[in-house]
Amino acid sequence: MAKINDFIFIYGLPDKTFYENNKKENILFSEMRPRLLGARALSKELKKRKMKSTLICDSALGHFFFARRVKKVCLFKNKEGVFPPGALTVKILADYHKVTVEITNGETVKVARVLDADAKTFMGKKVTLKKIKTITPQTETLI
Amino acid sequence: MKESPLFNPVLYKGGHITVLDETALPFKETRIKVKNLKTALSLLKEMKTRAFGQVLLFYYTLLLEARKNKINSPEKFSRLSTAITDKFSKARPTFAFGQLNNDLAKMLKAADNSKFIDLLEKSVFTYINLVQGARRYRVKLIAKILPHSARLLTHCNISGELVLLANEAEKMGKSVEFFATETRPYFQGSRLTAWELYQAGLNVYLICDIQAADILKRCRIDMVLVGSDRSTQNGDIANKIGTYQLAVLAKYFHIPFYAFMQPPGDTKNISDIKIEYRPKEEMLKFDGIRIAPKTQEALYPAFDIVPAELISGLVFFDGIYTPQELALKWQK
Numbered sequence: 001m002a003k004i005n006d007f008i009f010i011y012g013l014p015d016k017t018f019y020e021n022n023k024k025e026n027i028l029f030s031e032m033r034p035r036l037l038g039a040r041a042l043s044k045e046l047k048k049r050k051m052k053s054t055l056i057c058d059s060a061l062g063h064f065f066f067a068r069r070v071k072k073v074c075l076f077k078n079k080e081g082v083f084p085p086g087a088l089t090v091k092i093l094a095d096y097h098k099v100t101v102e103i104t105n106g107e108t109v110k111v112a113r114v115l116d117a118d119a120k121t122f123m124g125k126k127v128t129l130k131k132i133k134t135i136t137p138q139t140e141t142l143i
Numbered sequence: 144m145k146e147s148p149l150f151n152p153v154l155y156k157g158g159h160i161t162v163l164d165e166t167a168l169p170f171k172e173t174r175i176k177v178k179n180l181k182t183a184l185s186l187l188k189e190m191k192t193r194a195f196g197q198v199l200l201f202y203y204t205l206l207l208e209a210r211k212n213k214i215n216s217p218e219k220f221s222r223l224s225t226a227i228t229d230k231f232s233k234a235r236p237t238f239a240f241g242q243l244n245n246d247l248a249k250m251l252k253a254a255d256n257s258k259f260i261d262l263l264e265k266s267v268f269t270y271i272n273l274v275q276g277a278r279r280y281r282v283k284l285i286a287k288i289l290p291h292s293a294r295l296l297t298h299c300n301i302s303g304e305l306v307l308l309a310n311e312a313e314k315m316g317k318s319v320e321f322f323a324t325e326t327r328p329y330f331q332g333s334r335l336t337a338w339e340l341y342q343a344g345l346n347v348y349l350i351c352d353i354q355a356a357d358i359l360k361r362c363r364i365d366m367v368l369v370g371s372d373r374s375t376q377n378g379d380i381a382n383k384i385g386t387y388q389l390a391v392l393a394k395y396f397h398i399p400f401y402a403f404m405q406p407p408g409d410t411k412n413i414s415d416i417k418i419e420y421r422p423k424e425e426m427l428k429f430d431g432i433r434i435a436p437k438t439q440e441a442l443y444p445a446f447d448i449v450p451a452e453l454i455s456g457l458v459f460f461d462g463i464y465t466p467q468e469l470a471l472k473w474q475k
Binding site for chain 1: 338357391392430443
């Protein structure tokens with residue numbers, strides 16, 4: 001039988017309270033391009049706390065909403081109250097699928113080195129031609 | 144404007160197949176020789192070619208193997224092609240190779256008597272030329288409905304059709320600017336779409352997949368335009384992962400969502416489509432570098448379903464249809 005409503009999706013870096021209150025939950029999280037804060041930083045935090053988690057590409061988020069796998073979204077601003085890039089996509093998808101979104105202040109991510117500022121690189125390596133134009137992710141506001 | 148190399152990425156000449164290695168793009172344009180079914184399947188699994196390239200690879204592999212095995216009758220060919228279709232389908236389960244096999248079988252039935260291999264080759268090339276002609280035609284249909292200075296958001300890669308579209312739009316006195324999502328984890332957008340549009344001298348902006356909502360909000364986007372790997376008789380499509388969320392966002396921002404479609408054949412509804420899940424290592428590793436701890440669990444669905452209600456228009460080989468119009472057309 002297909003699984004449904006088995007994940008809490010988190011986007012952004014949670015604060016300690018989230019981890020304490022959700023130790024037994026099945027966490028779904030995405031890479032969080034361009035800086036890969038999800039894959040590089042959040043995955044380590046979840047692993048440190050021995051929490052069950054599944055990583056997906058940002059592009060796969062809609063898929064899991066469509067499959068009704070997401071029961072709740074926890075969206076975290078950083079300490080300065082700023083949403084990470086992609087927060088608007090997350091909010092719209094959650095609203096469309098009538099999934100509750102909890103918005104809280106979380107942590108500001110510290111990664112060893114910022115490798116990627118936009119879509120032209122991945123883990124510091126080129127993925128496309130240097131001359132191709134890109135749009136650096138801006139601070140997003142939710143509608 | 145030159146045609147994109149991705150419009151015809153797999154070639155058959157003098158009994159040999161060569162495949163444009165899409166995993167090496169955009170930094171190297173290299174071709175791989177295919178001499179047998181085993182190599183063809185290996186290239187397919189590794190996504191050295193995909194989308195229209197896998198259609199060409201399928202047909203040319205049938206030709207190659209038919210010649211190798213000295214197939215001399217439709218009955219023997221039917222057994223061979225069924226076995227090859229099976230193997231291709233196992234390698235890429237979302238794509239409708241069975242439909243391609245059926246289409247070829249219809250052509251072979253209708254053809255006159257001659258040496259079977261020559262007949263097969265003629266049928267394959269006739270079919271491919273028909274499809275290529277139809278692809279060249281359908282981009283004109285979209286170009287006609289674009290505004291004078293159009294901005295399109297696209298996802299994944301549509302095997303050269305966007306370059307053709309821009310070409311046709313230019314003939315109509317229109318200009319087209321593109322926003323391409325990178326399309327993780329395979330980066331079709333970064334490596335293929337942005338590359339082919341740039342090489343063709345077109346204006347393209349590359350964005351991360353997750354930026355789409357912000358771009359639709361801030362920039363004046365006229366249309367979201369994607370390809371599709373499958374379609375259903377109901378007017379749903381299956382396309383690269385990430386397409387569904389774009390369709391939801393397009394609906395939210397009241398922007399039309401159009402998709403180039405494949406003939407649905409026997410695919411009635413979305414339950415007939417199997418979604419391929421690929422190995423998690425393909426998303427957890429890039430160029431030998433791991434992006435998350437080795438023990439991190441991950442899931443990589445390779446395709447999305449986009450239900451008909453999110454689609455404004457389906458661009459078929461003979462016209463643009465709403466999903467409802469398509470459903471009626473298929474019922475006839």
